[in-house]
Amino acid sequence: MANLWKNPIANWGVKEEVDNAPTIPWTSPIKPWIETVKAKQKLYKVGRLRYYYKFPGHGARTWHRWRYPFTRRRILNIRGEYNAKSLRREKTILDRRPVYWVLSFLAMLMAPLFMPVSFESTLLNAGAVFFIYAAINLCWTLVIGTAGIFSLASMAIVGAGAYGAAYLSLTHGLPWWSLPMVGSVIGLVFGILIALPATRLEGFYYALLTLGLVELCRVYVIQSRTFGSATGGVYGADSYLPDGISELSELTISYYVCFVVMLVVLFMFRFIQGKRLGRILRMAPEKREAFAEATGVNYRWARIQVFIITSVVLGALGGVYASHFHGASPSLFSMDAVLLGLAMLVIGGIGRSEGAVFGTLVVVIIDKVFIEWGPLRLILIGLIMLLVVLFLKGGVFGIKQQFRAWRNKKKSENRSTRAEKGGEMLPEEATETHDKDQIFMRRFDKMQRDYLKTLVTEEIIEEHKRSPLGQHSEPLERLLTYFRRQPQSDKYAIVAIELYKSYRIIAMSGQRGVPPRVVEDKIYTSETEAYHAVFMRRVQDLLES
Amino acid sequence: MDIDIGFVAITAVTLACIYGTLAIGVSITWSSLGLINMSYGFTFATSGYGAWLVSEYISSSGPVVILGGILTGALVGVLVCAVAFIPIHDKPNFTVRGLIASLALSLIGTQALLYFFGPQSKTLPPLFGDWELELGEVVLTADKGGAILTSILMLTLALWWMRSSRRGLEIRAMMMNPHAASLVGIGVRRTGFYVMALTGGLAGLASVLLSQTYFVSPFSGVTPLIKGLSVALCGGLGSVGGAMIAAVMIGVNEALTADILGGQYILITQFLLIILVLIIRPRGIAGILDKQREA
Numbered sequence: 001m002a003n004l005w006k007n008p009i010a011n012w013g014v015k016e017e018v019d020n021a022p023t024i025p026w027t028s029p030i031k032p033w034i035e036t037v038k039a040k041q042k043l044y045k046v047g048r049l050r051y052y053y054k055f056p057g058h059g060a061r062t063w064h065r066w067r068y069p070f071t072r073r074r075i076l077n078i079r080g081e082y083n084a085k086s087l088r089r090e091k092t093i094l095d096r097r098p099v100y101w102v103l104s105f106l107a108m109l110m111a112p113l114f115m116p117v118s119f120e121s122t123l124l125n126a127g128a129v130f131f132i133y134a135a136i137n138l139c140w141t142l143v144i145g146t147a148g149i150f151s152l153a154s155m156a157i158v159g160a161g162a163y164g165a166a167y168l169s170l171t172h173g174l175p176w177w178s179l180p181m182v183g184s185v186i187g188l189v190f191g192i193l194i195a196l197p198a199t200r201l202e203g204f205y206y207a208l209l210t211l212g213l214v215e216l217c218r219v220y221v222i223q224s225r226t227f228g229s230a231t232g233g234v235y236g237a238d239s240y241l242p243d244g245i246s247e248l249s250e251l252t253i254s255y256y257v258c259f260v261v262m263l264v265v266l267f268m269f270r271f272i273q274g275k276r277l278g279r280i281l282r283m284a285p286e287k288r289e290a291f292a293e294a295t296g297v298n299y300r301w302a303r304i305q306v307f308i309i310t311s312v313v314l315g316a317l318g319g320v321y322a323s324h325f326h327g328a329s330p331s332l333f334s335m336d337a338v339l340l341g342l343a344m345l346v347i348g349g350i351g352r353s354e355g356a357v358f359g360t361l362v363v364v365i366i367d368k369v370f371i372e373w374g375p376l377r378l379i380l381i382g383l384i385m386l387l388v389v390l391f392l393k394g395g396v397f398g399i400k401q402q403f404r405a406w407r408n409k410k411k412s413e414n415r416s417t418r419a420e421k422g423g424e425m426l427p428e429e430a431t432e433t434h435d436k437d438q439i440f441m442r443r444f445d446k447m448q449r450d451y452l453k454t455l456v457t458e459e460i461i462e463e464h465k466r467s468p469l470g471q472h473s474e475p476l477e478r479l480l481t482y483f484r485r486q487p488q489s490d491k492y493a494i495v496a497i498e499l500y501k502s503y504r505i506i507a508m509s510g511q512r513g514v515p516p517r518v519v520e521d522k523i524y525t526s527e528t529e530a531y532h533a534v535f536m537r538r539v540q541d542l543l544e545s
Numbered sequence: 546m547d548i549d550i551g552f553v554a555i556t557a558v559t560l561a562c563i564y565g566t567l568a569i570g571v572s573i574t575w576s577s578l579g580l581i582n583m584s585y586g587f588t589f590a591t592s593g594y595g596a597w598l599v600s601e602y603i604s605s606s607g608p609v610v611i612l613g614g615i616l617t618g619a620l621v622g623v624l625v626c627a628v629a630f631i632p633i634h635d636k637p638n639f640t641v642r643g644l645i646a647s648l649a650l651s652l653i654g655t656q657a658l659l660y661f662f663g664p665q666s667k668t669l670p671p672l673f674g675d676w677e678l679e680l681g682e683v684v685l686t687a688d689k690g691g692a693i694l695t696s697i698l699m700l701t702l703a704l705w706w707m708r709s710s711r712r713g714l715e716i717r718a719m720m721m722n723p724h725a726a727s728l729v730g731i732g733v734r735r736t737g738f739y740v741m742a743l744t745g746g747l748a749g750l751a752s753v754l755l756s757q758t759y760f761v762s763p764f765s766g767v768t769p770l771i772k773g774l775s776v777a778l779c780g781g782l783g784s785v786g787g788a789m790i791a792a793v794m795i796g797v798n799e800a801l802t803a804d805i806l807g808g809q810y811i812l813i814t815q816f817l818l819i820i821l822v823l824i825i826r827p828r829g830i831a832g833i834l835d836k837q838r839e840a
Contacts, residue, residue: 150641197820200827204581204640204782208774209823215771216812223809335586335767339652346645375656382653389646390632 023473024459032451036443040414054083055091062089097354108259112252119369124251126368130360131258132324135265135317137344137356139310145351146273146281147306150203152338153194153210156217157311159332161186161318163227166237166327176240180319187315191308198307203286211338218333233329237322254324261320262357268313269353277302336378340367343385349395358396449545452482456539468531483538492519492537494530503530505537553800559689561796562696566751567773568780568788569700570744576783577719577740579640583647584625585748585773586766587654592618592749593761594658597667607672611695614753615746622745623738625650630737651766658763666762669753692754699750703743704785712739720783748773779819781829790830794818 057064057080066075077095082088093099108127115123140154161183168174168182194213198206221227227234240257241250272278284292284299292299322328331337344363348355362384366377373380388395393402416427424446430439455475463476472480489510494503503524506516519537524530567585574582582588595617600610629646633639673691677684707713715736718726727733751769752761759765772795780791795815802814822830 197823200824202827204644205778205823205827205829207644208581208778209820212771212775212816212819215767216816219809219812335764336652339648342645342648343652346649375660378656379653379660382649382656386628386646386649386653389642389649390628393637 023475024457026455026475027451029448029451029478032447036447052092052094055093057089057091101354105263112255120248121251122369124248124255126364128251128254128258128324129368130364131255131262132317132321133341133344133364134357134360135258135262135320136314137341137360138262138265138269138353139314139317140341141345141351141353141356142269142272142310143307144345146278147303147310148281148284148286149198149303149307150207151194151198151210151307152207152342153213154310154314155337155341156210156214156333157187157190157194157314158318158321159217159221159328160190161315162322162325162328162332163221163234163318165319166234166322167227169237169322170234170327174238176238176323179237179323180316183319183322184312184316187311187313187318188308190315191311194311195304195307198304214333214338215335218330221330221333233327235327237327239326240323258320258324261317265313265317266353266357268309272306272309273353277306281306340378340381343381345395346385347388347395349392349397352395352397355395355397448482449542452479453543455479456543461536461539464535465532468528468535479539479542480535483535483542492534494524494527494534496527497523500527501525503527505530505534553797553804555685555689556800556803557793557796559692559796560799561793562693562700563751563754564772564776564795565789565792566696566700566747566754567769568776568792569703569785570747570751571773571777572780572782572785572788573716573720574740574744575777577716577723578630578634578737579723580630580634580643580647581640582625582629582741582744583644583770584629584651584654585744586770587651587658588618588621588625588745588748588766589752589769590655590658590761590763590766591621592745592752593669593756593765594662594667595620595749596669596753596756597761600670605670607691610669610672611750611753614749615699616749618749618752619742619746621654622741622743622748625745626737626741630741631734634733634737651770655763655766662763664763666760666765668760669756671757672753688757696750696754699747703747706743712736716740716743775815775819777829779822779829781826781831784829784831787829787831791822794822 062080065078067073068075076093076098079092079094081090081092083090111127112120112124136154136158140151143149143151143154164186165174165179165183169176169179174182194210197209201209241253245253280292280297280299280302283295283297284302289299318328321332340363344359345356346359347362348357348359363381366381370377392398424443425433425439430436433439455478457475460473460476460479463473471477487510488508491508491510493506493508493516495506495516496503503526504522505519505524507519508516522533524533567589571582571585574580592614596610596614599613603609603613625647629643629650633642633646636642671687673687673695677686678690679685707716715726715731716739718729718731719733719736719740723733726736751773752765755769759768776791776795777788779795780787780789795818798814798818799811802811806814
């Protein structure tokens with residue numbers, strides 16, 4: 001800092017005031033301030049502040065909410081509040097997922113309009129496959145995530161439904177609209193059969209058993225003559241497409257049909273996950289079944305119910321599959337189909353509808369659009385799946401939550417490592433204190449004392465000794481201002497025993513009616529000497545603190 | 546209908562030996578690491594290719610090829626451990642994530658095999674020479690006899706190693722209680738590598754022995770994986786004795802079914818048998834309770 005201390009009241013014409021007082025070099029107080037307020041840990045731009053758009057609400061609109069017809073359920077979870085500063089009425093959409101869902105539905109609806117002409121058939125085909133697989137995965141994520149039954153047989157149920165429907169359509173000439181019904185009956189039978197061991201077996205025993213069942217189905221279908229061991233599947237099922245239309249409109253129609261199928265399954269998902277069954281099952285996650293049972297929740301029955309409902313839907317999807325692909329092939333039961341399905345679930349996050357749909361989108365894009373990559377694309381899918389499993393707890397849609405949890409952990413780690421105690425409050429003390437201002441005052445005081453300690457030098461003490469009163473250089477002035485600002489308790493004062501002859505240092509009690517105490521026996525012969533002695537005591541206290 | 550008891554018995558014993566080798570690997574991995582190793586099929590297929598490479602480029606003598614298979618299997622086991630066990634074994638939800646990670650590994654691995662070696666299957670040279678042994682009316686071919694002898698020998702060696710060596714003691718401690726094992730200073734990660742190398746070696750052995758039945762191909766691992774898993778499941782995950790009993794049961798069942806009903810019913814009767822066993826004893830024949838594995 002500059003070596004010249006401008007006296008702010010010199011211009012006021014006070015007598016004997018000097019313009020300035022020379023100072024020794026000293027550090028500016030802004031440096032420790034900047035050092036203190038600077039964040040100690042790395043700050044990330046992502047997720048620092050939750051940003052919500054505030055919609056205005058006024059008059060009758062204040063309390064208006066959109067609701068589903070004939071119910072009291074709201075479409076959007078909106079919180080109304082008054083802005084503390086402007087006192088305006090504001091509305092905040094707390095859960096924006098419905099908005100994103102509607103936007104993505106719109107995108108899916110409009111997508112065929114914007115597809116490049118050269119890729120149109122590939123993309124429309126991939127889109128239809130995406131919708132069907134998304135529907136299957138929604139059911140599967142319901143079984144694994146919501147019901148907590150680690151079943152790998154979902155594709156097998158679809159396959160059974162598809163085979164049965166295709167076979168009946170081929171032999172009995174069933175029309176296309178009856179295929180999902182046939183499929184759902186097959187799915188029901190299959191679901192009950194597979195659900196039976198689920199009542200006894202737990203966790204991985206069940207997973208391995210279902211995997212075995214898939215393999216059993218595959219081997220059976222490959223060897224069975226009725227199910228086309230020679231032709232590699234059953235083909236020739238009735239299609240829902242009308243005859244005699246161009247290939248492009250066929251693809252477009254099937255795109256939209258599959259889209260509607262996915263919407264129906266999404267509704268089913270919502271009606272299981274968001275209603276009574278879903279609540280019961282969220283009450284009884286893995287390893288907390290005993291608690292749920294103790295509170296009277298029959299979670300086993302709920303799980304089986306979910307399993308059977310989804311099996312019926314999966315069977316119906318098998319019928320749709322048979323109608324869409326004009327038949328069924330053994331690849332439905334292959335290990336790769338199970339693996340790809342699981343990859344779809346895992347990438348998005350198990351147990352979430354958006355996860356199932358997003359994961360399916362990723363995998364289908366890689367698998368169906370980049371066909372010329374050959375085996376490499378499956379390797380890529382496997383790699384994505386592996387990375388997601390290794391690093392993410394809940395798939396892509398769990399990143400937000402996981403990041404928040406991680407950041408909070410880091411925060412609390414940093415808080416607990418900051419155990420340096422210099423009058424500052426430790427975290428435990430700070431949470432107990434009623435007056436939170438105290439926390440910041442004491443933190444600031446500590447910073448200030450640390451700074452002032454750096455100002456104490458031989459020159460300053462010498463300067464004070466020369467003239468305890470009057471204009472001083474800036475560091476000395478800062479020290480004295482701090483000392484003067486201290487509270488009354490234990491503040492030093494000078495008492496004149498005999499004017500101009502003997503002085504003594506006392507310390508204030510800080511309490512009304514309690515007399516000050518004598519600090520030392522030493523008698524000072526002049527006022528100046530006593531002033532300096534008080535200064536020295538305060539400096540000593542500062543350096544010791 | 547007359548059943549050729551001698552033939553059935555020999556087939557049953559051969560199958561029991563090979564399935565036992567597979568199932569014990571699955572079982573040990575599960576009970577000591579808590580990992581359901583779904584990439585066992587990948588280990589199986591890769592060690593088949595390892596053995597094939599050895600027979601092509603180094604030597605086609607039986608023991609060398611078997612050794613090549615075992616070493617490849619152990620190597621792949623270590624790889625699986627490094628990728629699917631080490632990074633997540635202390636993370637929440639490890640069992641599910643480990644299962645999925647090993648499935649992902651097997652997806653990547655089989656596709657990589659397909660990419661490098663192509664879809665045609667390879668055949669290994671006959672490993673045990675060309676001889677026949679007549680036991681009364683029954684003819685023991687070199688293939689089966691060698692398989693029985695080798696797998697019994699290797700299993701005995703592996704189990705003896707687990708019983709008597711320091712590392713085996715560590716693995717057995719991990720099987721009893723992983724938490725307590727880590728408390729007394731047994732490194733979970735290091736033991737993980739031993740376990741996976743051992744079980745990978747067993748898978749490699751089974752792969753070479755089965756190479757006459759399931760030719761070496763990228764997807765040859767699926768059926769043995771399912772068989773190994775179901776035998777381990779039937780015997781009770783985590784129990785070596787149970788796995789042996791289950792292997793004998795499944796082997797007898799398979800040989801009988803093939804002889805009486807025909808080959809295409811093997812899987813059906815096998816699963817009926819397993820479901821029956823599991824309905825009577827939900828943790829398998831000698832399975833430990835899940836509570837014991839927790840922590």
